[in-house]
Amino acid sequence: MRKHIFLVIMVLIGYCSQAQSNKITYTLNQMIDSALMHYSVSLQKGIYDQQSTLNLQNIETGYYPTFNLNGQASYQSDVTKLNVPIPGFTAPEISKDWYKLNLDITQMIYDGGNRKGQQSVEEYTHKGQINAVVLQEYRYREMVTKLYFRELLFNQNINVLKSNSIALLTTLKELEAAFKAGMVLQADVNAIKAENLILKQKIIETENNKLATLNMLAAYTGISLNIADSLQIPVINIEQLVYINLRPEYTQLNLQQSTLDKKKSVISVKQRPIIQAYGQLGYGRPGLNMLDDNFTGYYITGVRLNYKFWDWNTAKHEKQILGLQQQVLETEKQNFELNLRANYLAQLQEIEKINQLLASDQEIISLQSTVVDASKKRLQNGVITTAAYIQEFEKFTKSQIDFETNKIKLVNAKIDYMFLTGNFNTNE
Numbered sequence: 332m333r334k335h336i337f338l339v340i341m342v343l344i345g346y347c348s349q350a351q352s353n354k355i356t357y358t359l360n361q362m363i364d365s366a367l368m369h370y371s372v373s374l375q376k377g378i379y380d381q382q383s384t385l386n387l388q389n390i391e392t393g394y395y396p397t398f399n400l401n402g403q404a405s406y407q408s409d410v411t412k413l414n415v416p417i418p419g420f421t422a423p424e425i426s427k428d429w430y431k432l433n434l435d436i437t438q439m440i441y442d443g444g445n446r447k448g449q450q451s452v453e454e455y456t457h458k459g460q461i462n463a464v465v466l467q468e469y470r471y472r473e474m475v476t477k478l479y480f481r482e483l484l485f486n487q488n489i490n491v492l493k494s495n496s497i498a499l500l501t502t503l504k505e506l507e508a509a510f511k512a513g514m515v516l517q518a519d520v521n522a523i524k525a526e527n528l529i530l531k532q533k534i535i536e537t538e539n540n541k542l543a544t545l546n547m548l549a550a551y552t553g554i555s556l557n558i559a560d561s562l563q564i565p566v567i568n569i570e571q572l573v574y575i576n577l578r579p580e581y582t583q584l585n586l587q588q589s590t591l592d593k594k595k596s597v598i599s600v601k602q603r604p605i606i607q608a609y610g611q612l613g614y615g616r617p618g619l620n621m622l623d624d625n626f627t628g629y630y631i632t633g634v635r636l637n638y639k640f641w642d643w644n645t646a647k648h649e650k651q652i653l654g655l656q657q658q659v660l661e662t663e664k665q666n667f668e669l670n671l672r673a674n675y676l677a678q679l680q681e682i683e684k685i686n687q688l689l690a691s692d693q694e695i696i697s698l699q700s701t702v703v704d705a706s707k708k709r710l711q712n713g714v715i716t717t718a719a720y721i722q723e724f725e726k727f728t729k730s731q732i733d734f735e736t737n738k739i740k741l742v743n744a745k746i747d748y749m750f751l752t753g754n755f756n757t758n759e
Contacts, residue, residue, distance in 0.1 A: 443603025
C-alpha cells in the first residue's frame with residue numbers, strides 16, 4: 332500500500348514539474364523581435380537591396396563601350412555616274428544593289444557628371460525604400476506592444492480577482508460557521524456565495540479576453556502561446572523626459588527632400604556637353620570609295636561632341652517643379668513636428684497623472700483594507716447587512732485593480748513616450 336502511495340506521489344510530482352516547465356515567460360523585446368522576423372514586409376529590405384544593386388550596375392554601364400551591329404541591303408533606282416567623256420578612260424559602273432554590315436563602337440569620355448548624379452539619386456531612392464519598410468515595422472512594433480500591454484492588464488486583473496475570490500471563500504466559511512451558531516441568516520451566506528460566483532464570472536471573462544489577446548500575439552509573432560504563459564513587465568528607466576524627433580516618418584520626409592535635391596543636380600548636368608569616342612568597322616559594297624563596286628572592308632574613327640545649348644527652359648521648369656515638391660514636403664515636416672510636440676506635451680501630462688494616481692492608490696488600498704476587515708467583523712456579529720459588506724469588498728477589489736492597472740499604464744505610458752519620440756529602447 333505504501334509503495335502504491337509513493338508511486339502516485341512521484342507521478343503527481345512529475346506532472347506538476349512538467350506543467351511548471353511548460354510555462355514560459357516572454358519579454359516585450361522577444362515578442363517584437365519574433366514579430367518582425369515573422370512580418371513578411373521585412374523581406375522587402377532584401378528585395379530593395381538587390382534592386383538597388385542592379386540599378387547601380389546598369390548606371391555604371393554608362394561608361395562602358397557600346398557595340399551595335401547593323402546590317403543593310405538595299406536597291407536604288409539610280410547611282411552616281413560620270414558622264415564626262417575622257418579619251419582612253421572608261422568610267423566604272425556602280426551597282427544599284429548595295430550591301431553593308433557595320434560594327435559601331437562608342438565609348439563615353441565625358442558625360443558632364445550624369446552617371447554620378449544618377450548613382451546619387453539611386454542611393455537616396457534606395458534609402459527611402461528601406462526607410463519605408465522601417466516605418467511599417469515601426470507601426471507593427473506599436474501594434475504588438477499594445478497587445479502585449481493589453482495582456483498584462485488582463486493578467487493583473489485576473490490575479491487580483493483570484494486573490495479576492497480566495498479571501499471571499501474564507502469569509503464564506505466563517506459565515507457558514509456563524510450561521511450554524513445562529514448569528515447570521517442563510518440569506519447572508521447566500522449573498523456571499525452569489526458575490527463569489529460573480530467574481531468567478533469576471534475571472535472567466537477576463538481569462539477569455541487574455542486568451543484572445545494571446546492568440547492575436549501568437550498570430551503576429553509566430554510564437555505558440557497558451558493561457559499558462561506569462562509576459563514580463565518591461566523595466567523602463569528614463570533619466571529625463573526630453574523632446575526628440577527620431578520618428579521614421581520624419582526621416583522619410585527628409586530623404587524625399589534629399590532625393591529631389593539629387594534629381595535637381597541630374598537636371599543640371601544634363602545641360603553640359605557630352606564627349607564620346609566612336610569607331611565603325613564595316614564590310615560591304617560599295618565601301619568608303621563610292622567608285623569601287625567591289626565588296627571591301629573599311630573603318631571610321633573619331634570623337635563626337637553633343638551639346639544641347641538651348642532647351643526652351645525645359646530644365647529650368649523641371650527644377651522649379653522639383654522645388655515646389657520640396658516646399659510641399661517642408662510644410663508636411665512642419666505639420667508633423669507641430670503635432671509631435673503637442674502629443675509629447677500631452678504624454679508628459681499623462682505620465683505625471685498616472686504617477687499621482689499611484690501615489691494615492693496605495694493609500695486607498697490600505698484604508699479600504701481596514702474598512703473591509705471591520706465590515707467583516709461587524710457582519711459576523713450581525714451589526715451590518717451582507718449588502719453593506721459586499722459594497723465595501725467591491726470597493727476594495729476596485730482599488731486593487733486600479734492600482735495594478737495604473738502600474739501597467741505607467742510603464743505603457745513611458746513606452747508610448749519612446750514610440751512617440753522614435754527612441755524605442757527597453758532595458759530587458
